[in-house]
Amino acid sequence: MEFYGQQVVLITGCSQGGIGHALARAFADEGCLVVATSRSLSSMADLEDDPRFFLQELDVVSEESVIQVVSTVLDTYGRVDVVVNNAGVPCVAPLAEIPLSTLQHTFDTNVYGSMRLIQAVIPHMASRRKGKIVNVGSVTVLSPGPWAGAYTASKAALQALSDSLRLELKPFGIDVITVVPGAIKSNIGNSGLAGYNKMPEWKLYKPFEAAIRARATASQGPKSTPSEEFAKKTVSAILKKNPPAWFSYGHLSLVFAILYHLPIFIRDFVLRKAMKL
Numbered sequence: 585m586e587f588y589g590q591q592v593v594l595i596t597g598c599s600q601g602g603i604g605h606a607l608a609r610a611f612a613d614e615g616c617l618v619v620a621t622s623r624s625l626s627s628m629a630d631l632e633d634d635p636r637f638f639l640q641e642l643d644v645v646s647e648e649s650v651i652q653v654v655s656t657v658l659d660t661y662g663r664v665d666v667v668v669n670n671a672g673v674p675c676v677a678p679l680a681e682i683p684l685s686t687l688q689h690t691f692d693t694n695v696y697g698s699m700r701l702i703q704a705v706i707p708h709m710a711s712r713r714k715g716k717i718v719n720v721g722s723v724t725v726l727s728p729g730p731w732a733g734a735y736t737a738s739k740a741a742l743q744a745l746s747d748s749l750r751l752e753l754k755p756f757g758i759d760v761i762t763v764v765p766g767a768i769k770s771n772i773g774n775s776g777l778a779g780y781n782k783m784p785e786w787k788l789y790k791p792f793e794a795a796i797r798a799r800a801t802a803s804q805g806p807k808s809t810p811s812e813e814f815a816k817k818t819v820s821a822i823l824k825k826n827p828p829a830w831f832s833y834g835h836l837s838l839v840f841a842i843l844y845h846l847p848i849f850i851r852d853f854v855l856r857k858a859m860k861l
């Protein structure tokens with residue numbers, strides 16, 4: 585495998601059909617050497633015979649798994665240039681009744697999972713005074729609505745961590761980029777429904793059952809942006825010599841940016857209508 589002179593990019597959550605997989609392909613198309621990771625190698629089977637990819641199993645909730653993959657990559661290539669914290673779980677439930685273990689799991693994956701990998705690569709990147717850390721947030725943070733509060737709060741936490749990290753890591757030559765997808769075609773709807781089917785029966789919120797369930801697939805409408813299109817634009821922003829601190833792209837990203845700037849009472853009115861409350 586040729587890797588001299590190529591940028592080594594490590595991405596989490598690269599299962600086929602999702603954003604991570606599309607990002608992996610887009611980085612490879614730009615000549616990068618991609619360490620594509622996911623919880624199971626079988627979910628990336630289509631990348632197996634392509635020499636541009638080095639496939640590894642990585643579960644972001646396991647510190648052991650994170651440390652092992654980072655050390656394997658450093659042993660193999662001697663460096664990691666870009667790390668993309670893409671792995672994430674959706675979570676749909678009313679906050680008054682969400683099992684706290686589910687809320688914790690959402691944060692463990694989306695927030696602490698990213699921090700595990702960030703802390704594992706910083707010593708290496710700081711020693712080279714070079715590197716890029718990319719954290720995948722969500723447009724929902726700009727206007728948090730009902731039913732996805734746990735997910736949105738986890739992404740808000742990740743985006744806030746990104747902002748502080750960008751300043752703290754500047755002296756060490758490390759760039760931190762927040763990538764904010766709009767509604768992008770992926771497996772997130774199926775994953776959201778699978779998680780939702782494990783929820784307890786709602787008490788207060790039983791009358792809202794249909795609207796809550798529908799939230800799980802809200803990002804997967806006919807106008808959702810194809811993951812390949814999102815990935816191409818995102819990779820081109822990340823690979824810039826001076827990458828942006830914030831990159832948002834995809835269906836509904838403009839709508840959410842507008843909602844963010846509206847007075848809260850108007851935003852609440854719009855969201856209550858949209859989410860049938």
Ligand SMILES: NC(=O)c1ccc[n+]([C@@H]2O[C@H](COP(=O)([O-])OP(=O)(O)OC[C@H]3O[C@@H](n4cnc5c(N)ncnc54)[C@H](OP(=O)(O)O)[C@@H]3O)[C@@H](O)[C@H]2O)c1
Nearest residue numbers: 597598599602603643644671672722767768770771772803
């Ligand atoms: N699609 C959208 O509209 C949208 C909008 C805003 C933000 N996002 C964010 O974009 C990122 C990618 O999501 P997606 O839309 O591509 O959804 P997806 O198709 O469901 O992909 C999520 C990926 O994360 C992986 N993952 C989940 N838990 C993990 C863990 N503990 N360790 C390692 N990997 C884990 C999944 O693995 P498995 O296949 O094993 O489950 C899958 O590969 C997520 O952070 C998501 O929150 C997506």
